[in-house]
Amino acid sequence: MKFFLDANIPHSALEVFKELNLESSHARDVGLSRADDKEIMAYAIKNSSILVTKDLEFTNIMIFPVKLHHGIIVMRLPPFFKASQFVNVLKDFLTSIDVKDLRKSIAIVKVGRFRIRKFE
Numbered sequence: 001m002k003f004f005l006d007a008n009i010p011h012s013a014l015e016v017f018k019e020l021n022l023e024s025s026h027a028r029d030v031g032l033s034r035a036d037d038k039e040i041m042a043y044a045i046k047n048s049s050i051l052v053t054k055d056l057e058f059t060n061i062m063i064f065p066v067k068l069h070h071g072i073i074v075m076r077l078p079p080f081f082k083a084s085q086f087v088n089v090l091k092d093f094l095t096s097i098d099v100k101d102l103r104k105s106i107a108i109v110k111v112g113r114f115r116i117r118k119f120e
Helices: 011-019 037-046 083-096
Strands: 002-005 023-026 049-053 072-075 105-110 113-118
Touching: 002 011, 002 037, 011 023, 011 083, 037 049, 072 083, 083 105
Parallel strands: 002 023, 002 049, 049 072, 072 105
Antiparallel strands: 105 113
């Protein structure tokens, strides 16, 4: 299972995936740091990756139909969170679930809670 981190996700979040032996890449590392949402999603789809983002627009199934993508994790954290706090919430989330449940789903992650909606 692969993950693709949007440009709005701290680059240091890659370490969480590395610790958990999950393959991941970041938009900044593949030349998409200034890409629009459609380019970001196209890359995630092409690379069979679950998208990790802060952008709620990706949950709009009219724009990004679930049958086309591999899954989305939307991090809904306070804007004042530092990268280290962000990384801690992400790690807590990923270690509290079976990551296989993220395939073909939309997960909304907040501090201390989350919900996963499966579409398959």
